[in-house]
Amino acid sequence: MREFILAIAAFGAVLLSLSGEGQAAPTFEDVFNRHGTIMLLIDPASGEIENANPAAAKFYGYSQDQLRAMKIQEINTLTRDQVAAERKLAAQENRNYFIFRHRLKDGNVRTVEVHSHPFQFDGRALLFSIIRDISKQRALQNDLWHYQGRLEEMVDQQTDEIRRSSRLQVTVLSVGGVFLLALVLMLWNSLRRQNATQAELVDSETRYREIVEKTQDLISRVDREGQLQFVNHKAETIFGIPPEECIGRSAFDFVHPDDREKTRNAFQDWVANKESYVVFENRQISRDGKVHIVLWTIQIHYDEFGEAETLTSIGRDITTRVNAEQALEKAMLDAENANKAKSQFLASMSHELRTPLNAVLGFAQMLRMSPDAPLSKKQDEYVSSIETGGEHLLQLVGDILDLAKIEADEIHLFLEYVDPKAIAGECISLVRHLAAERSITVDDGFIGKVVPMVRADPIRLKQGLINLLTNAVRYNVDGGKVLVRQEETSDGFLRISVEDTGIGIDKKHSEEIFTIFHRLNVDPTRTVEGAGIGLAVTKQLIERMGGRINFESREGEGSTFWIDVPLSSNRETLVWADNLSVRVPAIDEDHKELIRLINDAGQPGLTAAGAIEICSDLVRYTLYHFRREEALMKVCNYPDMDNHIKQHRTLEAKVKAFQVRVEAGDESARGDLRAFLRDWLVTHIMNVDRLIYDYAVGKEKAIETALQEIS
Numbered sequence: 062m063r064e065f066i067l068a069i070a071a072f073g074a075v076l077l078s079l080s081g082e083g084q085a086a087p088t089f090e091d092v093f094n095r096h097g098t099i100m101l102l103i104d105p106a107s108g109e110i111e112n113a114n115p116a117a118a119k120f121y122g123y124s125q126d127q128l129r130a131m132k133i134q135e136i137n138t139l140t141r142d143q144v145a146a147e148r149k150l151a152a153q154e155n156r157n158y159f160i161f162r163h164r165l166k167d168g169n170v171r172t173v174e175v176h177s178h179p180f181q182f183d184g185r186a187l188l189f190s191i192i193r194d195i196s197k198q199r200a201l202q203n204d205l206w207h208y209q210g211r212l213e214e215m216v217d218q219q220t221d222e223i224r225r226s227s228r229l230q231v232t233v234l235s236v237g238g239v240f241l242l243a244l245v246l247m248l249w250n251s252l253r254r255q256n257a258t259q260a261e262l263v264d265s266e267t268r269y270r271e272i273v274e275k276t277q278d279l280i281s282r283v284d285r286e287g288q289l290q291f292v293n294h295k296a297e298t299i300f301g302i303p304p305e306e307c308i309g310r311s312a313f314d315f316v317h318p319d320d321r322e323k324t325r326n327a328f329q330d331w332v333a334n335k336e337s338y339v340v341f342e343n344r345q346i347s348r349d350g351k352v353h354i355v356l357w358t359i360q361i362h363y364d365e366f367g368e369a370e371t372l373t374s375i376g377r378d379i380t381t382r383v384n385a386e387q388a389l390e391k392a393m394l395d396a397e398n399a400n401k402a403k404s405q406f407l408a409s410m411s412h413e414l415r416t417p418l419n420a421v422l423g424f425a426q427m428l429r430m431s432p433d434a435p436l437s438k439k440q441d442e443y444v445s446s447i448e449t450g451g452e453h454l455l456q457l458v459g460d461i462l463d464l465a466k467i468e469a470d471e472i473h474l475f476l477e478y479v480d481p482k483a484i485a486g487e488c489i490s491l492v493r494h495l496a497a498e499r500s501i502t503v504d505d506g507f508i509g510k511v512v513p514m515v516r517a518d519p520i521r522l523k524q525g526l527i528n529l530l531t532n533a534v535r536y537n538v539d540g541g542k543v544l545v546r547q548e549e550t551s552d553g554f555l556r557i558s559v560e561d562t563g564i565g566i567d568k569k570h571s572e573e574i575f576t577i578f579h580r581l582n583v584d585p586t587r588t589v590e591g592a593g594i595g596l597a598v599t600k601q602l603i604e605r606m607g608g609r610i611n612f613e614s615r616e617g618e619g620s621t622f623w624i625d626v627p628l629s630s631n632r633e634t635l636v637w638a639d640n641l642s643v644r645v646p647a648i649d650e651d652h653k654e655l656i657r658l659i660n661d662a663g664q665p666g667l668t669a670a671g672a673i674e675i676c677s678d679l680v681r682y683t684l685y686h687f688r689r690e691e692a693l694m695k696v697c698n699y700p701d702m703d704n705h706i707k708q709h710r711t712l713e714a715k716v717k718a719f720q721v722r723v724e725a726g727d728e729s730a731r732g733d734l735r736a737f738l739r740d741w742l743v744t745h746i747m748n749v750d751r752l753i754y755d756y757a758v759g760k761e762k763a764i765e766t767a768l769q770e771i772s
């Protein structure tokens with residue numbers, strides 16, 4: 062503003078001198094070339110700089126000639142739209158200047174106040190622009206008094222001259238005075254507004270600072286080279302030095318040496334891919350050597366040329382959580398190994414038990430059928446008891462063997478497209494005689510319906526359905542009813558349900574019912590067969606086939622158990638089958654588990670907490686699988702390992718980002734995570750993991766040792 066006043070005053074002087082008296086009048090060129098104010102003459106139509114004074118050359122860093130060959134658009138960093146917006150704003154705020162951002166020759170960008178007025182020069186209308194650098198936000202208040210002092214001086218000078226000049230001059234000066242007064246008032250007004258805005262800024266900054274200083278997360282900002290520009294108090298814990306000592310140091314200095322390269326690579330990848338928001342995990346090391354595992358949420362800011370400018374990060378110390386998870390993972394693995402050992406023992410024991418049992422049953426039969434020694438009535442009763450007990454025991458041993466096989470991962474499923482209507486019919490006819498003994502009716506709701514084909518192992522599907530039907534009869538009342546029904550679910554399954562009018566199950570047992578050896582309401586006075594294994598076996602088998610099992614019940618009224626089997630048209634549900642095998646057992650094992658978890662995560666009606674739990678299991682297992690596969694590739698000297706590991710890292714970041722979304726309550730995130738992992742798994746298995754086999758052959762022992770180290 063001051064420059065503008067001075068320039069106007071200088072013009073006033075020019076006018077006065079032109080009007081006649083006084084010493085030799087300064088020309089416009091004199092004022093333009095000698096005045097320290099930055100002045101430009103611009104062609105309003107093309108933006109070409111017609112003339113620039115030496116002050117402008119000094120400010121912009123270009124020579125006057127260079128400036129005269131440029132257009133104002135090369136200096137003004139605002140786009141055409143931004144310029145238009147600023148012009149509009151200036152009009153709304155009733156100001157006669159614009160705030161622009163001008164780029165100097167050395168690349169620095171300055172905020173400038175531009176006062177522009179059209180003037181006639183040699184018959185051409187040019188914009189006469191006076192530019193003021195307001196970047197440094199000088200103390201306006203001081204300036205104001207300074208301007209006032211100067212103004213008074215000027216007014217005195219001019220009054221003297223007025224005395225000596227004509228009425229016309231008096232008029233000119235009066236107009237100039239009013240004009241100057243108006244400028245002073247505007248200056249006051251803008252100063253007041255600026256003070257108010259500053260107060261608001263201070264207030265909001267105080268609030269933000271409070272948040273930044275109280276949060277338990279590490280907040281930091283680095284430049285594009287990774288140099289720290291800001292850290293909050295948490296740096297003291299994670300980096301081990303006071304925040305002020307961190308400034309100017311490279312953020313990579315505080316990264317654990319083993320994670321430094323991965324962090325640098327990730328950093329470069331984000332910037333190269335123009336990522337603006339990433340989630341990343343690494344280990345930091347503090348000055349005293351303490352390791353912190355930190356989950357970073359990073360926002361990357363780019364300048365108007367698309368160059369990364371700064372990275373603002375919020376880092377959460379998840380060391381305790383990760384350690385707990387690792388301990389839990391290890392405990393789970395130990396438990397799983399122990400369980401496998403138990404299953405192997407049971408499997409061999411079951412074989413051992415079956416042989417003598419079959420002998421006992423065979424001899425009992427021979428006793429009954431021997432024509433030489435017919436049995437007395439009493440003996441016949443004893444033999445019957447041996448037979449019933451023996452068969453029950455055999456069934457039990459069969460169930461145990463199944464369970465052991467499932468757990469030892471030795472069960473083979475043969476998936477095919479099967480007709481559920483035929484399967485249900487066969488199963489119902491098998492339990493009818495058992496039901497008839499207690500006058501229980503079994504209705505087949507499939508009759509008369511067109512039922513779609515499902516994808517399942519027919520023998521195992523039958524086994525599961527028979528188990529539900531036997532229970533519906535066993536735990537029914539005499540003269541009760543059983544109804545078998547089917548319906549398609551909205552997510553691609555056929556639901557086969559078995560409804561009974563029996564004793565029902567208390568809600569509190571709903572979790573335990575599928576656990577092995579869990580029996581409820583066992584009335585000691587009634588000999589109800591069963592050992593609490595059937596449902597556990599059925600659940601495992603059905604889930605292996607990509608299906609689901611559940612029930613609803615009201616105590617004293619009856620229960621409905623159902624099995625959901627994937628329809629043959631269902632492409633969403635993955636089922637492990639031999640065609641997915643990569644022939645490396647450890648990798649196959651992981652893929653099977655991942656498929657199970659992916660299917661589990663698709664269960665309808667999961668609570669929010671349930672969804673978070675299952676997704677975090679899925680993410681954890683995915684990362685665990687990556688670690689195992691990488692160790693395996695190393696042992697095998699797999700040639701494409703580096704590339705493969707790189708792919709893992711990218712996937713890892715994506716999977717973690719999904720988890721963050723799930724945890725934040727984003728309802729679509731669970732489906733997205735499943736779809737992402739499902740697609741990845743299938744293409745990855747088909748295209749990449751298969752290649753590992755050739756290098757893994759013959760290295761089984763070394764692989765086993767390497768994998769043991771991981772767990």
Ligand code: ADP
Nearest residue numbers: 532533536565580581591592593594595596597
């Ligand atoms: P079991 O061989 O004992 O029947 P299951 O695993 O098939 O073993 O069933 C476990 C327990 O669940 C049973 O002991 C019984 O207490 C309960 N149960 C299963 N089905 C029903 C049903 N339809 N009605 C009531 N209770 C049932």
